[in-house]
Amino acid sequence: MKHYLSVNDIDSLPMWVSEAITLKQNPTAYKDLGEQKTICLLFFSNSLRTRLSTQKAAMNLGMDVMVMNFGSEGWQLEFEDGVTMDQGKAEHIKEAAQVVSQYCDVVAIRAFAGLKDKEKDEAEVVLNGFKQHASIPVVNMESSVGHPLQALADAITVKENAITAKPKIVLSWAPHPRALPHAVPNSFIEMMKLQDAEFVITHPEGYELNPKITAGCTIEYDQAKAMENVDFVYAKNWSSYSNYGAILDTENNWMITQEKLGSAKFMHCLPVRRNVVVEDAVLDGSQSLVLEQANNRTFAAQIVLQKILESL
Numbered sequence: 214m215k216h217y218l219s220v221n222d223i224d225s226l227p228m229w230v231s232e233a234i235t236l237k238q239n240p241t242a243y244k245d246l247g248e249q250k251t252i253c254l255l256f257f258s259n260s261l262r263t264r265l266s267t268q269k270a271a272m273n274l275g276m277d278v279m280v281m282n283f284g285s286e287g288w289q290l291e292f293e294d295g296v297t298m299d300q301g302k303a304e305h306i307k308e309a310a311q312v313v314s315q316y317c318d319v320v321a322i323r324a325f326a327g328l329k330d331k332e333k334d335e336a337e338v339v340l341n342g343f344k345q346h347a348s349i350p351v352v353n354m355e356s357s358v359g360h361p362l363q364a365l366a367d368a369i370t371v372k373e374n375a376i377t378a379k380p381k382i383v384l385s386w387a388p389h390p391r392a393l394p395h396a397v398p399n400s401f402i403e404m405m406k407l408q409d410a411e412f413v414i415t416h417p418e419g420y421e422l423n424p425k426i427t428a429g430c431t432i433e434y435d436q437a438k439a440m441e442n443v444d445f446v447y448a449k450n451w452s453s454y455s456n457y458g459a460i461l462d463t464e465n466n467w468m469i470t471q472e473k474l475g476s477a478k479f480m481h482c483l484p485v486r487r488n489v490v491v492e493d494a495v496l497d498g499s500q501s502l503v504l505e506q507a508n509n510r511t512f513a514a515q516i517v518l519q520k521i522l523e524s525l
């Protein structure tokens with residue numbers, strides 16, 4: 214595998230998930246694979262889990278790791294071709310990506326959607342800029358439109374906790390004080406299409422995601438109805454897609470509560486706003502899988518890096 218940019222770079226989900234679960238028994242089993250290899254993690258946006266779990270995964274594989282908060286510490290990058298660079302941006306992606314490629318064997322990038330300009334976000338300028346100009350494999354650590362490492366960790370978590378072969382999984386929109394990107398729900402939906410599940414998306418009207426991504430999915434505007442007989446509830450806020458980046462005022466009581474959850478398991482990618490997205494009782498109770506999801510981020514990243522290292 215050259216790059217890991219979206220869940221569609223996974224050639225066999227069942228195989229990857231099963232390899233990741235096996236890996237958990239002996240995380241350093243492939244310690245020699247990454248010897249003399251360096252990964253560079255570039256952050257244009259904040260992170261806790263992605264930063265530490267990807268670093269941990271690389272260390273488990275024996276790799277050297279360099280981390281840079283590019284957004285605050287790097288030169289401001291120009292991504293457009295042919296511009297006269299007489300304004301604030303000091304360095305062009307053409308040089309930056311090639312320079313990084315000289316120091317590392319793999320580069321991983323986090324750059325969230327700006328949520329102002331849909332076309333610009335969907336062009337994935339940062340991720341694609343590196344893909345185009347770097348000569349090394351690129352890993353997506355959450356871009357404007359996808360978070361495939363999270364989705365892989367989620368698939369591992371579902372596999373480990375499912376008690377039926379085809380569980381009912383509901384992706385529920387939840388409230389949030391800020392406008393959030395679509396990357397996590399997008400990749401979760403794409404991942405659901407790769408696995409056997411009765412999958413339902415529920416959100417208030419106006420919060421429809423990109424129809425190209427939700428094509429073929431069941432969308433139910435009544436949250437209670439969507440959650441009947443559910444096995445896994447995956448909560449996530451996202452801003453409007455059609456009214457791009459807006460917070461609408463259609464929300465009415467969408468927070469996940471223990472009462473709504475019933476006996477289902479609760480999932481969220483974290484960080485989560487307590488008593489806004491989900492009530493304390495759920496997060497502090499035994500049905501929450503959020504810490505398992507975060508733990509599985511290491512093994513998701515490790516499987517991805519393993520596949521990349523094997524193909525170098």
Ligand SMILES: NCCC[C@H](NC(=O)CCC(=O)O)C(=O)O
Binds near residue numbers: 394
């Ligand atoms: N990487 C996981 C989620 C990252 C991001 N959440 C956030 O920005 C939450 C920030 C806050 O709660 O203020 C998102 O939704 O895509």
Ligand SMILES: NC(=O)OP(=O)(O)O
Binds near residue numbers: 261262482483
């Ligand atoms: N879930 C996740 O990606 O967390 P961070 O944003 O903290 O990396």
